[in-house]
Amino acid sequence: MEATHFSLAGALSALEEGLISAxxxxxxxxxxxxxxxxxxxxFITVTxxxxxxxxxxxxxxxxxxxxxxxxxxxLAIKDLFCTQGVRTTAGSRxxxxxxxxxxxxxxKNLLRDGAVFLGKANLDEFAMGSSNETSAFGGVQNPWRRRxxxxxxxxxxxxxxxxxxxxxxxxxxxxxxxxxxxxxxxPAAFCGIVGIKPTYGRxxxxxxxxxxxxxxxxxxxxxxxxDSAILLRSMAGHDPKDSxxxxxxxxxxxxxCHRSVKGLRIGVPAEYRLDAMPAEIQALWxxxxxxLKAEGARIVPISLPHTKYALPTYYIVxxxxxxxxxxxxxxxxxxxxVPGEDLKDxxxxxxxxxxxxEVKRRIMIGTYVLxxxxxxxxxxxxxxxxALIRRDFETAFADCDAILTPSTPSAxxxxxxxxxxxxxxxxxxVFTVTANLSGLPAMSIPAGLDAQGLPLGxxxxxxxxxxxxxxxxxxxxxxxxxxxxxxxxxx
Amino acid sequence: xxxxxxxxxxxxNLARLRVEDDEVPRLQAELNGILGWIEQLxxxxxxxxxxxxxxxDAILPLxxxxxxxxxxxxxxxxxxxxxxxxxxxxxxxxx
Numbered sequence: 001m002e003a004t005h006f007s008l009a010g011a012l013s014a015l016e017e018g019l020i021s022a023x024x025x026x027x028x029x030x031x032x033x034x035x036x037x038x039x040x041x042x043f044i045t046v047t048x049x050x051x052x053x054x055x056x057x058x059x060x061x062x063x064x065x066x067x068x069x070x071x072x073x074x075l076a077i078k079d080l081f082c083t084q085g086v087r088t089t090a091g092s093r094x095x096x097x098x099x100x101x102x103x104x105x106x107x108k109n110l111l112r113d114g115a116v117f118l119g120k121a122n123l124d125e126f127a128m129g130s131s132n133e134t135s136a137f138g139g140v141q142n143p144w145r146r147r148x149x150x151x152x153x154x155x156x157x158x159x160x161x162x163x164x165x166x167x168x169x170x171x172x173x174x175x176x177x178x179x180x181x182x183x184x185x186x187p188a189a190f191c192g193i194v195g196i197k198p199t200y201g202r203x204x205x206x207x208x209x210x211x212x213x214x215x216x217x218x219x220x221x222x223x224x225x226x227d228s229a230i231l232l233r234s235m236a237g238h239d240p241k242d243s244x245x246x247x248x249x250x251x252x253x254x255x256x257c258h259r260s261v262k263g264l265r266i267g268v269p270a271e272y273r274l275d276a277m278p279a280e281i282q283a284l285w286x287x288x289x290x291x292l293k294a295e296g297a298r299i300v301p302i303s304l305p306h307t308k309y310a311l312p313t314y315y316i317v318x319x320x321x322x323x324x325x326x327x328x329x330x331x332x333x334x335x336x337x338v339p340g341e342d343l344k345d346x347x348x349x350x351x352x353x354x355x356x357x358e359v360k361r362r363i364m365i366g367t368y369v370l371x372x373x374x375x376x377x378x379x380x381x382x383x384x385x386x387a388l389i390r391r392d393f394e395t396a397f398a399d400c401d402a403i404l405t406p407s408t409p410s411a412x413x414x415x416x417x418x419x420x421x422x423x424x425x426x427x428x429x430v431f432t433v434t435a436n437l438s439g440l441p442a443m444s445i446p447a448g449l450d451a452q453g454l455p456l457g458x459x460x461x462x463x464x465x466x467x468x469x470x471x472x473x474x475x476x477x478x479x480x481x482x483x484x485x486x487x488x489x490x491x
Numbered sequence: 492x493x494x495x496x497x498x499x500x501x502x503x504n505l506a507r508l509r510v511e512d513d514e515v516p517r518l519q520a521e522l523n524g525i526l527g528w529i530e531q532l533x534x535x536x537x538x539x540x541x542x543x544x545x546x547x548d549a550i551l552p553l554x555x556x557x558x559x560x561x562x563x564x565x566x567x568x569x570x571x572x573x574x575x576x577x578x579x580x581x582x583x584x585x586x
Contacts, residue, residue, distance in 0.1 A: 025541045101566035181547040212545035243551050265510035309510070323506060330507070332579050343581050348509035360508055364518065365525055368507040378529070383542035385535050390543060422521060423528055439546045 003028035004491045008073060008227035009254075011173055015062065015072050020071025020444075022062070026055035026116050029074045032491030033118065033171045033329065040141040040489060042156075042166040044079050045087055046119035054116040061114060070234055071114030076172035078163050079120035079227060080127055081218075082207040086117075091125040091135040091159075094329045095355025096336035104175060104207025105239045106218050110291070113234040118172055122162030125325065125356045127183055127211045130428040132161025133419055136359045138268060139336045139408040142190060142412045143169040143487035147453040154454070157187030163221045163487070164191040174222040174231050178208060180215045181314050182432030185350040185444035188221055189407035189457030192446045194228045195221040197432075199465045200439035201234075201246035204239030212321035213244075215314075215436040225445060225475040229253035232467070248465060256468035257475035260369035262296030264473065267400030271307035274409060281406045281449045288404055288458045290322065291480035292473065302396040302403065306388045310434045311426055313389065316369050317437070322359075323366025329354060346364040359423065390438040397463050401475045405431050407444040407457035431459060441467045443474045446483040448468040455485065495522050 003025050006014060014020045030048050037043050051074065058072035081099035082088050090096050104225035111117075124134040132140040132155060140161040142154040157164040160177035164187035167175050177184040180468035188195030196219045203218040210216060220231035221411070231254050239245040268289060273282070289299055325477035331337035331350030338353045355363070396403065409430055418425045435442035441464070444457040458477055462470035494502075496515050503510040510518065518577045572573065573580040 074542055096572075098570050101563075101569055214544075217546075217582065240554065246543065247552075290549060309532055309535055312532050315525065315529055316532070327507075332581055333567075335572070337572035340582065343584050344507070344584055345509075347507040351507055352509035355508070361518075361521055361525075363506050363508065364502050364522060368498075368502045368522070368526075371502065371505060377533075380542050381532055381535075381537060383544060384524075384537035384540040385532055387540050387543040388535065388537070420527060436546075451566070 004032045005469035006221055008173040008175065008230055009224070010319050011073060015140045022058040022116060023052065023054040026051050026074050029077060029118055029172060030172055036489065037171050039310070040143060040169060041138050041167050042122055042140050042162040042171060043076065043119045044089055044122050044137045044162070047086055047117060051116050051118050058114050058116060067116035068112065069230070070110060070136045072116060073173055074116045074118050075110065076119065076121040076163055076166040076175040077107055077117050078123055078160055078175065078177050080209045081176055081180055082209070083107055083117065083120065086120065088120065089137065090210070091123045091137060091357070092354065092359070093136045094335050094351070098334050099474060102207060105241060106208065106235045109237060110176070110234055112160050115234070117355065121160070121166055121175055122309060124159035124198050124208065125359050126322070126415035127159035127178055128322070128358050128362055129158040130182065130186055130425055131418065132158040133415060134356055134358060139415055140165045141489070144192060144412060144454055145488040153415050155415055157190035157412065159183040160187050160221060164188055164193060167191070167221050167223060168193050168487050173356060174209060174220055174227055176218060176235065178216055178218050179223045179436065180211050180318060181436050183440035184219045184346065185442060185457070185459060186408050186428055188444045189446070189455065190412040192455030192483065192485065193221060193223050194225050194443065194445055196218065196232060196443040196467070196470065197441065198226050198232060198467050200443045201244050201466070202236045202465070204237070204242040204245045206239055206241040211327040212318040213325060214321060215318060225471060225478045226254055226257045229257055230470050246465070251468055253467060253471050256471040260296065261292055261473055261476045264297045264402065264469070265300050265400040266292050266297045266473065267300050267302035267338040267396050267403040269302050269304045269307065269396070269403060269405060271304050272405045274430070277347070277409055280411065281456065282447045283287060284456050284458065285406050287478055290478060291390055292404065295476050295480070300400045300415055304392040304396060304401055306385065306392050307434060308332070309385050310389055310437055311430060313382045313385045313437060315365070315426060316378050317386060319362040319366035320370050321366070323363045323370065326359070326363055326365045354363045383419070386437050389434055393438045393440060402469050403461040405459045405461065407431060407459040411450045411452065411454035411456055435461050440464055441470050443470050445477045445481070447481045448483070449485055493525065494519060
C-alpha cells in the first residue's frame with residue numbers, strides 16, 4: 001500500500017507495528033507534495049527539512065516507548081496558525097514575511113502529541129472566502145474534476161481550501177483548519193473528505209490570525225470520521241491564553257465513532273429545503289435520512305424559523321469584528337509597510353496595497369455598520385437576530401439529539417464562476433453559517449457524488465459541547481455511504 | 492439606504508484605506524449591493540430580544556492581576572518594518 005494512502009488511524013497502527021517509520025511516512029508525503037503541489041497549489045510553504053527532523057525525533061521517541069497519540073503523523077497546517085520560526089501569511093500580502101516568535105496553542109498541542117508538520121496550507125486571504133480564490137498566493141485547484149470536462153479547474157472551496165485539497169490529494173494524512181462561516185465544512189464537502197467545526201470554545205484561538213473572534217473556531221480536516229476525531233482530541237482543550245476557551249474535559253471522540261445511532265432522534269429542519277436547491281442535493285439528504293432510519297434512529301421534523309436571516313446576520317457580525325481585528329495591520333509593528341508622507345498616509349497606503357479586494361470590502365462594510373449613527377440599526381440588530389437563531393436551535397434540541405442537513409447548496413464550481421458576485425459567493429455558506437452564529441459543533445461527511453462525479457457532503461449539527469453525538473452520527477453516515485471514490489489528481 | 496460617494500470616502504478614511512477616485516464607483520456599487528441584501532433583517536421583530544455578544548455562553552474568567560510575560564523586546568521587534576533601538580520607528584508625527 002502507498003504510504004500516502006493510509007488513513008491517519010491506519011498509519012498510527014502501522015507505525016506502532018513497525019511496518020513503516022515516521023521518516024518513511026514523511027518522505028512519502030514530501031515526495032507527493034513535490035509531484036502534485038505545483039499543479040494544485042495547496043501549500044504556500046513546505047518545510048521539508050524541519051519535517052524530516054521532526055520525523056526522526058518521532059522515530060526516536062517511539063523506540064524509547066515515548067510515542068504520543070499522533071507520533072510521526074504528517075499534517076498540513078492552515079497558514080492562519082502561527083508557527084514559531086515558520087513564515088505565517090494568512091494568505092495576505094500585508095503579513096509580508098511575518099515569522100511568528102511563538103506557536104499557536106492548537107499547533108503546540110499537536111506537536112506535544114508528536115505530529116510532524118509538512119508545511120503551511122493555502123487559504124483565502126484572512127480566511128475570507130468560499131473558493132480559495134482570494135489568496136495572495138494564488139488559488140488552489142480542487143483535486144476532483146467534472147466527468148464530462150476534465151480540463152476545467154474547480155475550486156476546492158474555502159477558506160481552508162489548501163487544507164482540504166492537500167488531504168484529498170493524499171499530500172497529508174490530515175490538516176488543521178478554521179471555520180468562521182463554513183470554512184472547514186464547505187471545502188471538506190467540495191473535496192470529498194471530512195471536516196468538523198467543534199463547539200465555540202473547544203479549541204483555543206490563541207495564536208490563530210483573527211478574523212471574526214466570536215465566530216472563529218479551529219478544527220480538523222481528515223479523510224475519515226475517526227481520523228478527524230483523533231485529531232480533534234489533540235487540538236482541543238482549555239487554554240488560559242484564550243479567555244473564551246472552555247474549561248471542559250476533552251472526551252475520547254474516537255470512541256464515540258463506534259457507538260450506535262439506535263434510538264437517537266435526528267432533526268430534519270424544514271427551512272433548509274431551499275426552492276433553488278439542485279435535485280441531487282435533496283436526494284442525497286433523503287438518502288441520509290433513510291440511512292439513519294435504517295440504523296435505528298428516529299427522524300423528527302423540526303423548525304428553525306430564522307434560518308433565512310442567518311447569512312445577512314453573518315455579513316454584519318463577521319465584517320464588524322474583522323474591521324476591528326484587522327486594524328492592527330498598520331505597517332508599523334510587523335508585516336509590510338508602504339512609505340507615506342506622514343503616519344496616516346503610511347497607514348492608508350500600506351493597507352491599500354497589502355489587503356486584497358474581498359478583505360477591503362469586508363473592512364469597509366464592518367467600519368460602516370459600526371460607525372456612529374448606524375451601530376444600533378445594523379450591529380445591535382444583527383446580534384439580536386443572532387440570539388433568535390441560537391434560540392431556534394435550543395428549541396429544536398428539546399426534540400432531537402442531532403440535526404441532519406446538506407453541507408452545501410452545490411458541488412464544487414469552476415474557478416472564476418462567482419468572483420464578480422459577492423452575494424452569490426456568500427450563499428455557499430447558507431447551510432453552515434448557522435452553526436457559527438450559534439456556536440454549535442457541526443461536521444461535513446462525504447456521502448455521495450453528483451451526476452458529474454463530484455463529491456457532495458451531509459452535515460450533522462450537534463448540541464453545544466456534544467461533539468460525541470456528532471461523531472456517532474457522522475460515523476454512521478460514513479459507514480452507510482461507503483464513500484470510496486477517489487479524486488482525479490492524487491499522489 | 493444607499494451610500495453616496497462621499498460616504499464611501501468617509502468610511503475608507505475611518506478604515507484607513509487609501510481609495511483612489513476611480514475605485515469609488517465600483518466600491519459604491521458593491522457595498523450598496525451587500526447592504527441592500529442585509530436590509531432584510533429589518534423585517535425581523537426583535538422587540539425585547541437581548542443582543543447576543545460573543546460566541547459562547549461562558550462568563551469571561553478573571554485571572555490574578557500579575558505579570559505573566561515580558562522582557563521580550565527583541566522578539567516583539569523581530570518583524571518590525573523599521574526600528575530605532577528598542578522602539579518601533581515611524582515617520583515624524585510632531586513638527
